[in-house]
Amino acid sequence: MENTEDVRPKRRGPAPLDAFDRRILAALAADADRSYAALGETVGLSPPAVHERVKRLKRSGVIRDTVARLDGTAVGKPxxxxxxxxxxxxxxxxxxxxxxxxxxxxxxxxxxxxxxxxxxxxxxxxxxxxxxxxxxxxxxxxxxxxxxxALSTYLDRPVQAEVTTDWPNVPLPPE
Amino acid sequence: MENTEDVRPKRRGPAPLDAFDRRILAALAADADRSYAALGETVGLSPPAVHERVKRLKRSGVIRDTVARLDGTAVGKPxxxxxxxxxxxxxxxxxxxxxxxxxxxxxxxxxxxxxxxxxxxxxxxxxxxxxxxxxxxxxxxxxxxxxxxALSTYLDRPVQAEVTTDWPNVPLPPE
DNA sequence: TTTTCTGCCGAATAGTATTCGGCAAGAATG
DNA sequence: CATTCTTGCCGAATACTATTCGGCAGAAAA
Missing domain, CATH: 3.30.70.920 (Lrp/AsnC effector binding domain/regulation of amino acid metabolism (RAM) domain)
Structure with a gap:
């Protein structure tokens, strides 16, 4: 026999981000300085589990990179x-x-x-x-x-992990 | 006697960012994941020295925060x-x-x-x-x-530490 | 039901971050 | 100028995390 190469891979494409991923992404987009232990605390996973997920999210490109955000005025560009x-x-x-x-x-x-x-x-x-x-x-x-x-900048933040799903309804999301 | 409180503080306001600070900022704005050892390597300082400077830059607000940048499409907002x-x-x-x-x-x-x-x-x-x-x-x-x-995004990066000083001259900065 | 695979956890290890003491150069002081 | 004071660096020591590893449990495949 030949054709033993018929086994198709189980799943192609990136796994679709479960609730843990979302929480991790939300946390990291707000502050990437926290330890995996602290992250695990807030998302409900052990440090190694968080670590593995973050590693996967980086490899898959969901997390593009991690950067320091500088104050424009402080670096001389107000x-x-x-x-x-x-x-x-x-x-x-x-x-x-x-x-x-x-x-x-x-x-x-x-x-x-x-x-x-x-x-x-x-x-x-x-x-x-x-x-x-x-x-x-x-x-x-x-x-x-x-x-x-720009006269004033009231908001300047990176891509947020959250997505508003119930547009027709909410007039404004709660605080 | 009283008035022994006449001693004015030496220097007010934030120190004006020397060359080391600039290099550290440039590096962190591009990639905040590197170790202090690696940073020190590229900027020419020991790990503790870099650490102290980064700490100061954060306290003074030059470094606003450190965040993970997410892929908009990957989180469902293309x-x-x-x-x-x-x-x-x-x-x-x-x-x-x-x-x-x-x-x-x-x-x-x-x-x-x-x-x-x-x-x-x-x-x-x-x-x-x-x-x-x-x-x-x-x-x-x-x-x-x-x-x-937006049809295509060709560039999307955080505040850069560098400042172009010789505007009238250069037509375009070298690669 | 059995097998396989995936992803989690706790413990162990490796690698940093962080602290500390001492030193040297420049600024302030006399 | 000599002296003191301050600042910022470094190497070594310490504390803390990241990272790895083995085993386990639940879901998916067979």
Whole structure:
């Protein structure tokens, strides 16, 4: 006989995140400094069990990475702004990607809407923003930009593990 | 005698971040999982020295927190969007702040420009976005909204420690 | 029902984080 | 300038965690 290779793998694709995973993710997205013992305490698992799950979540890419979030003002960049770039032809010219090399640029998305690209930038001062806009305008195919300068930031947090499921009902989730 | 309390404290305010601090911050903003030994290796300090600096940077608030960054799609929210809210009177009505309770809302800024408030949201699907917009429109003083749906995200990173200082010169920083 | 697989736990081990004492360089003091 | 004081570093010692391991139990497959 041959064909002994018929055994299909049991399950393909990432296991769909059970309640423990969700709690672990929620906790880590809020504070990744806690020990596995403390984590296990809050989610209801032993330290090794939490460890194994976190390891799996990292390998599978659910946890992209763990980072320190810095205070923009403290590092010398108190000015946050969103820059909408209207590009001709089709947004994502390779050149436009180049401005991602500036450490001031934190996000870069191509979007649907009356802007082709949206940037989130954090600058030292208005003049620096002016220079950056100059850089952007010098790129080929850039028709114009529109900047929105943040006056106050009321919320700035990473991707949350929770998902609102009962949209039509709740007017506002409880505190 | 009295007035022996004349001795002014040597230095007020946060020390201004030397080169070591910068390197530590840059490293931690990229990957907070490394050991102090590994960090010390790359920045040129002993593990205890790095530890002490990190502790100080956290206490002083330069390092706001350390978080795990999750994959939006993996947690069930593949749709990223920026929502501009045009509010009457003055943007920051207390009520508007309430929508920050939805775990889908990641950022909330008041801005200068032809929008009063900008939200960054991550939704399960377009319908969920529709519901959220409904919530926003139901708030008093909201004149309208404009949504920009992210098609591709080319860059999404935390505040970088580096600051570009020679703006007028460089056309683009080297790789 | 039996077998297999998965994921948990407690205990053991390995590896860090953290503390401590001493030292050296720069700043303040006289 | 000499002296004192302060700051921040290092190496070694300690305490605490992460990580590994063996065994077990429940669910899924056979």
């Amino acid at each position: 000015l946050t702004a969103f820059v909408h770039v209207e590009a001709a032809g089709w947004g994502k010219s390779e050149r436009l990607m180049q401005i991602a090399r500036f450490p001031e640029v934190e996000e870069l998305h191509s979007v649907a809407g009356d802007a082709s690209v949206i940037l989130k930038v954090r600058m030292e001062n208005p003049q620096a923003l002016e220079f950056l806009l100059g850089q952007i305008h010098s790129l080929p195919g850039v028709r114009g930009t529109r900047s929105y300068i | 749709l990223t969007a920026f929502v501009h809210v045009e509010a009457a009177g003055w943007g920051k009505s207390e009520r508007l702040m309430q929508i920050a309770r939805f775990p889908e809302v990641e950022e909330l800024h008041s801005v200068a420009g032809d929008a009063s408030v900008i939200l960054k949201v991550r939704m399960e699907n377009p319908q969920a976005l529709e519901f959220l917009l409904g919530q926003i429109h139901s708030l008093p003083g909201v004149r309208g909204t404009r949504s920009y749906i």
